Ligand code: SF4
């Protein structure tokens with residue numbers, strides 16, 4: 001895939017192909033903030049659901065604190081704010097409890 005997609009090297013010199021974040025399904029998102037915290041490039045922004053067009057309405061409910069310190073917030077939603085700074089590490093998908101993100105290699 002070299003020459004076709006953006007690729008990188010590991011410290012050991014092995015080639016790898018980053019999978020950049022392409023979409024975030026706001027209708028699945030529970031506003032927990034896990035992807036925001038783990039992202040090393042400030043790609044995400046947490047918004048009031050009412051301010052983001054095209055989403056289902058917010059559900060009534062209390063913030064739901066989990067053991068790892070994050071809380072679900074039915075009034076908030078994560079958005080992709082700064083896609084061009086993504087390095088394609090896919091850490092956001094590993095921590096998301098609702099599998100909101102999609103990723104893909106990117107052409108050079
Ligand atoms: S793939 Fe990595 S850099 Fe890109 S949005 Fe997810 S956590 Fe941030």
Ligand code: SF4
Nearest residue numbers: 029030032033035096
């Ligand atoms: S980790 Fe998933 S559910 Fe939590 S804010 Fe990010 S996209 Fe939404």
